Amino acid sequence: xxxxxxxxxxxxxxxxxxxxxxxxxxxxxxxxxxxxxxxxxxxxxxxxxxxxxxxxxxxxxxxxxxxxxxxxxxxxxxxxxxxxxxxxxxxxxxxxxxxxxxxxxxxxxxxxxxxxxxxxxxxxxxxxxxxxxxxxxxxxxxxxxxxxxxxxxxxxxxxxxxxxxxxxxxxxxxxxxxxxxxxxxxxxxxxxxxxxx
Numbered sequence: 001x002x003x004x005x006x007x008x009x010x011x012x013x014x015x016x017x018x019x020x021x022x023x024x025x026x027x028x029x030x031x032x033x034x035x036x037x038x039x040x041x042x043x044x045x046x047x048x049x050x051x052x053x054x055x056x057x058x059x060x061x062x063x064x065x066x067x068x069x070x071x072x073x074x075x076x077x078x079x080x081x082x083x084x085x086x087x088x089x090x091x092x093x094x095x096x097x098x099x100x101x102x103x104x105x106x107x108x109x110x111x112x113x114x115x116x117x118x119x120x121x122x123x124x125x126x127x128x129x130x131x132x133x134x135x136x137x138x139x140x141x142x143x144x145x146x147x148x149x150x151x152x153x154x155x156x157x158x159x160x161x162x163x164x165x166x167x168x169x170x171x172x173x174x175x176x177x178x179x180x181x182x183x184x185x186x187x188x189x190x191x192x193x194x195x196x197x
Contacts, residue, residue, distance in 0.1 A: 023038060024036060024037065024038030024039065024040050025038060028061070028082070029058075029061075031080050031081055032071070032075050032076075032080070033058040033059055033071035034059040034061055035056070035057075035058050036056070036058075036059065037055065038055060040057070042057070042059075042069065050069065058070060060072075060075075061080070061082065062074060062075040062078060062080035062082075064080070093184070093186075093191065095193060095194050095195065096182075096184065096191040096192065096193055096194065097113075097115050097193075098190070099115070099120075099122060099191070099192050100113075100122070100189075100190050101189060101190070102190055103188070104190075105122060105123075105124045105190070106124065107124050108124065108125065109124060109148065110122065110123040110143075110144060110146070110147070110148050110153060110164075111123075112134050112142060112143075112144025113192070115192060115194055116194050116195075119135055120132070120134050120181055120192060121133070121143055121153060121164075122183070122190065123148050123153060125150070129183045129185060129190055130164040130165055130180070131181035131183050131192045131193075132153070132162060132164055132167045132179065132181065133167065133178035133179040133181075133196065134178075135178070136155040136157065136158075136160055136178075137175070137176035137178055138155065138160045138173050138174045138175070139157055139158065141155065141156075141157045143155045143156070148164065151164055151165055152164070155174065158173050158174075159171065160172065161174065162174060162178050165180075166180065167180040179196030179197075180196060180197055181196050182197050
């Protein structure tokens with residue numbers, strides 16, 4: 001019993017020792033500051049050391065903090081949106097395009113995008129996202145100004161209709177189907193395949 005106790009004690013001691021030596025880590029807070037954990041020196045271009053707050057520091061990323069280089073929460077007031085976050089989110093899987101956030105398209109709405117130069121229409125029905133070619137096959141007009149009626153996208157020009165799930169023409173005068181595109185939702189982002197299926 002006493003031997004086991006001694007062994008456990010040694011193990012805990014070892015863990016504490018490792019934790020104290022973690023490497024400095026910089027985390028990009030979403031649309032917010034650089035969060036630095038670990039012992040770092042912050043110096044100005046001419047070598048003056050900036051006093052830091054110990055082992056955790058938040059550095060301004062929006063460029064508008066009156067307390068630079070430190071963050072004081074200004075990014076929230078100015079509604080700072082970081083391109084970098086968009087880029088990180090847009091590490092879409094090979095062959096997919098990050099078109100919008102999941103919250104950007106309400107139920108029963110449609111929205112037009114260009115993917116690889118081609119118009120594509122994204123719609124949300126029953127909580128699911130669907131994407132079809134955005135040009136009406138009847139008169140080659142964009143159907144993004146039309147509306148979604150149940151599963152059917154109605155073209156504003158001549159009221160032709162396409163099933164958003166299959167791309168099939170379901171209302172005349174449209175008779176030719178539009179292409180469909182694979183859609184995935186990952187990390188709150190809507191990703192649409194660059195090629196129609």
